[in-house]
Amino acid sequence: MSESIKDQIVQIIADQAVLEPSDIKMEATLEDLGIDSLGLVESIFAIEEAFDIQVPFNANDPSESDFDISSVAAIITAVQGLVADQKGA
Amino acid sequence: MHRVVITGQGTINALGTNVLQTVEALREGRCGISELDFRDVDRLSIRIGGQVKNYDPEAAFNRQQIALYDRFTQFTLLAAAEAIAQAGLQFSGELAAKSGVVLGTAGGGVNTWDDNYRAVYEEGKNRVHPFVVPKLMNNAAASHISMEHNLKGPSFTVATACASSNHAMGQAFQFVRSGLSKVMITGGSESMLCFGGVKAWEGLRVMSKDACRPFSANRNGMVQGEGAAIFVFEEYEHAKARGAEILAEVIGFAMTSDAADIVMPSKQGASRAIAGAMRDGRINPSDVGYINAHGTGTAANDKTECAAVADALGHHANKLMISSTKSMHGHLIGGTGAVELLACVMAVKDGIVAPTIGYEEADPECALDVVPNEAREAKVEVVLSNAFAFGGLNAVLALRKAP
Numbered sequence: 417m418s419e420s421i422k423d424q425i426v427q428i429i430a431d432q433a434v435l436e437p438s439d440i441k442m443e444a445t446l447e448d449l450g451i452d453s454l455g456l457v458e459s460i461f462a463i464e465e466a467f468d469i470q471v472p473f474n475a476n477d478p479s480e481s482d483f484d485i486s487s488v489a490a491i492i493t494a495v496q497g498l499v500a501d502q503k504g505a
Numbered sequence: 506m507h508r509v510v511i512t513g514q515g516t517i518n519a520l521g522t523n524v525l526q527t528v529e530a531l532r533e534g535r536c537g538i539s540e541l542d543f544r545d546v547d548r549l550s551i552r553i554g555g556q557v558k559n560y561d562p563e564a565a566f567n568r569q570q571i572a573l574y575d576r577f578t579q580f581t582l583l584a585a586a587e588a589i590a591q592a593g594l595q596f597s598g599e600l601a602a603k604s605g606v607v608l609g610t611a612g613g614g615v616n617t618w619d620d621n622y623r624a625v626y627e628e629g630k631n632r633v634h635p636f637v638v639p640k641l642m643n644n645a646a647a648s649h650i651s652m653e654h655n656l657k658g659p660s661f662t663v664a665t666a667c668a669s670s671n672h673a674m675g676q677a678f679q680f681v682r683s684g685l686s687k688v689m690i691t692g693g694s695e696s697m698l699c700f701g702g703v704k705a706w707e708g709l710r711v712m713s714k715d716a717c718r719p720f721s722a723n724r725n726g727m728v729q730g731e732g733a734a735i736f737v738f739e740e741y742e743h744a745k746a747r748g749a750e751i752l753a754e755v756i757g758f759a760m761t762s763d764a765a766d767i768v769m770p771s772k773q774g775a776s777r778a779i780a781g782a783m784r785d786g787r788i789n790p791s792d793v794g795y796i797n798a799h800g801t802g803t804a805a806n807d808k809t810e811c812a813a814v815a816d817a818l819g820h821h822a823n824k825l826m827i828s829s830t831k832s833m834h835g836h837l838i839g840g841t842g843a844v845e846l847l848a849c850v851m852a853v854k855d856g857i858v859a860p861t862i863g864y865e866e867a868d869p870e871c872a873l874d875v876v877p878n879e880a881r882e883a884k885v886e887v888v889l890s891n892a893f894a895f896g897g898l899n900a901v902l903a904l905r906k907a908p
Contacts, residue, residue: 457635464632
């Protein structure tokens with residue numbers, strides 16, 4: 417399950433960055449990948465759709481959101497937590 | 506006062522994916538109206554329209570652009586690219602700072618509203634794509650042109666229903682004429698051929714189920730179209746200095762409000778707009794060779810428009826040609842005046858007057874030369890383009906043959 421969450425998120429981020437999933441490094445930031453604020457909001461939408469979860473993210477002030485987007489690895493960990501909380505997995 | 510000329514034009518509509526194809530269709534009197542093809546069309550009672558067929562957004566735009574561009578924005582960008590390429594202008598420095606975009610659209614991103622209402626109401630989804638708002642807003646198309654071509658001057662979108670494009674082009678004309686801008690990108694776009702868009706129009710019961718036959722005694726309503734047309738309006742000396750090809754000169758514009766009824770047209774309001782455009786362009790009635798009519802094919806519009814033309818031009822109304830090209834491309838609502846300006850440019854530039862096709866029976870209340878069914882060769886010096894919107898807002902533009 418958690419491997420599949422990781423793969424799906426990497427695929428979503430790769431689609432957004434127009435890269436191959438193999439080019440997405442775990443320590444990369446969204447800025448490194450060339451994903452701007454609109455791209456981020458679109459990625460979060462794709463994550464919500466893929467896992468049927470609510471992501472607590474406020475685009476007005478991303479740093480205030482209870483959702484860590486500081487790197488690809490952080491996003492994966494955060495989504496794994498949300499899936500566990502919201503889907504009881 | 507500066508002179509204003511047109512140095513570029515671009516379009517996509519039911520008659521073609523560029524100006525060349527469209528002008529050829531207008532010349533040949535070809536009909537672009539066909540069976541509508543989109544989701545749930547079987548639940549509509551109106552199933553024809555001037556739809557842009559065989560259109561593949563992925564051939565023109567990448568995935569991220571498509572996520573942000575409603576169909577009306579896509580059409581606008583394609584038309585703008587053609588127009589600006591023809592003008593041969595690159596925008597930078599002072600020119601970029603003062604050049605802007607004024608567009609007309611009545612509905613903006615109607616397909617985006619429709620798709621997302623469907624998702625939340627019909628499919629019960631509780632989440633929509635984050636770009637719904639930037640995609641559906643009426644100014645999205647104008648903004649994307651400004652970003653694509655680096656236009657940093659006065660830019661906005663006008664919404665006056667069926668007169669939106671003429672009001673927009675009138676504003677652009679005044680900006681260049683007053684010296685505020687050397688170049689303005691202008692025109693209009695509309696794409697409401699989707700289930701919700703057509704269903705709304707059905708409600709009014711002014712739509713034809715079989716054809717758009719303006720001025721014909723057996724006309725039975727309007728047929729909707731979609732698409733965009735974009736023009737480059739440029740200050741004459743600026744265009745001349747750089748050796749640009751001048752397609753036509755814009756010489757007059759006027760707008761009036763009927764202040765009377767939300768849907769019924771008024772002869773007085775229309776006539777005052779026509780007379781106003783002639784006064785503004787210092788045009789004598791006898792100079793006018795052709796009028797591109799609003800000519801929607803409804804009982805009310807066509808007879809009111811003919812009466813208004815007779816009122817504004819007097820006896821000369823019987824000598825000029827007036828046609829409605831909506832019979833071919835359909836009524837593009839907020840984009841219609843822009844597509845129709847292509848027929849006006851064709852008249853003064855190529856000496857060919859587009860016909861009113863589908864004309865079958867003379868109507869004594871529309872007893873003008875409506876150029877029935879076949880285009881005509883004629884030397885035309887001055888043309889007028891009428892647009893009379895729901896809400897009683899009228900806008901008329903005047904063009905002259907290139908200097």
